[in-house]
Amino acid sequence: MVITPDGNPKGILPTEKLYTSKPELENWIIEKFRQPKDKFSDFEYDGLKFPSSDIEILANYNHESNKMDIKVFVRNMKLDEEKYKTIAWIYLDNILGEFNSIKKIRFVDFFHLNEGETAKNSISILELRNQMDKDIYNIK
Structure with a gap:
């Protein structure tokens, strides 16, 4: 799963906060921002x-x-x-x-x-x- 602000600069901080508070889920990969x-x-x-x-x-x-x-x-x-x-x-x-x-x-x-x-x-x-x-x- 990718947590993304969908290109909106105002969404950087909320994306960071949401990623930091993410739960650890077995067999799930959670990333912040669309990766290169x-x-x-x-x-x-x-x-x-x-x-x-x-x-x-x-x-x-x-x-x-x-x-x-x-x-x-x-x-x-x-x-x-x-x-x-x-x-x-x-x-x-x-x-x-x-x-x-x-x-x-x-x-x-x-x-x-x-x-x-x-x-x-x-x-x-x-x-x-x-x-x-x-x-x-x-x-x-």
Whole structure:
């Protein structure tokens, strides 16, 4: 079972309190926040099949806040900006993990990326998670 604030920053503290007070139940695994996934396969959202490779990231670690500032480039976003931003957030939440996407990203800006183009020096969302582990959590 996963105790989640469903992406709402105001739900972090209640999630922590509920998790801390959870009972020990035999044969149950109880986690707080949706956990990061190494593999989150391409999925379909509202009739749109969208691979994670259509999202490119430029990231900058902010030492003062101990958080990341990211620019998210989404291929063909102009076709339906809100739908594509939602898909990008779903990927961020699943690959980075819910806690990281809520608490460890300071700033996000979205940009359209044309078919066949790439953002210079961009990384994948999984590479972003690895960079966050290194910069924020000091994991080598």
